[in-house]
Amino acid sequence: MRVRAITMSKKDDTYNLIVDQSLLLFNTKGIHQTSIQDIMNSTSLPKGAIYRRFENKHEIALVAYEKAGGIIWTFMQNAIKDKATATEKIIAISEIYLDAVHNPPIEGGCPMLNTAIESDSTFPELKQVMSTAFEGMSQFVIGIISEGKDSGEFSKELDPSSLASYILSSMEGAIMTSRLTLNNEHIYSNIKYMKILLLGFTNK
């Protein structure tokens, strides 16, 4: 590894431009199909401006996808902030990807889904970053479900951990099948049956 001067990795506007443009390229074309030349073209920066700030493409990808996790996290926080009940909060989270095909929060689709596959056997550091992001989201949804139990909205028998796993998994799956078939109906199906399922756990 090359040794870089500390000042060279400072997070200036150029650093942010590289991260943002790279995230767009990675999330639409894939990391492995994005070259440093693509990032140079997209940012209109010379190679040196990139290599003064990042060791290599993998380092850019780790920073870019950590940022992507933060963007989705913000979408989730904003989605629930005006919602009163746990059910409303869970549905609001599921609706973040209502137009998964044409207008996802980050162009190219869910960053977690995209990297989970692309990094499956070939980029363990990135897989670790996204796995940690997923665990964070799980804890967030577990918290919402637990609040719903404490308030008496949901049955005391409901297990927050497995339900959070199911909510997030089925949401990811619906994004994947909607983008595969270019049809958001799978997102609508996900929300429809999630509502039915939650209603079954709701105290009348």
Place this chain on the structure above:
Amino acid sequence: MRVRAITMSKKDDTYNLIVDQSLLLFNTKGIHQTSIQDIMNSTSLPKGAIYRRFENKHEIALVAYEKAGGIIWTFMQNAIKDKATATEKIIAISEIYLDAVHNPPIEGGCPMLNTAIESDSTFPELKQVMSTAFEGMSQFVIGIISEGKDSGEFSKELDPSSLASYILSSMEGAIMTSRLTLNNEHIYSNIKYMKILLLGFTNK
């Protein structure tokens, strides 16, 4: 495109060896990260033996993933054959990926999930092949649900199309999150809540 003699593309043992080994490489490393050299190494074949049978790597990928779709299709058919009720059949299909982390039907995980992401914007012919495979599986699950309605097992109000979409999406999502976190608990959550949901539609 190069013109190939018809006899050169015949589907001999070498052709099948190339397809099988390539599928393994594509589904574990990704198509874009697999080179013709990798396929040569894996098959112990010279370059000419590959190029006499396939135009390029993309052609191998299309054939390999069409075969993958057939493999999953066979798993689904086998899973349901001894099952009496629609519920049992749907759960049996969900259980194909019970050990998604360590022992999926095809090494590397679900071929549909892997290609849906990898081909999203960069390999439209493959995306089309996998979208068609997904539609075939949807029709298969719709058929099972419709039989369940006809036999009186399920409520007449149940909509087979949206439920099939939900079943397959949530299954794909659970495979993805299990492989991301290296924990099959998401598969178990999927099966647990699918059973609860189906029970809600079952005539008592």
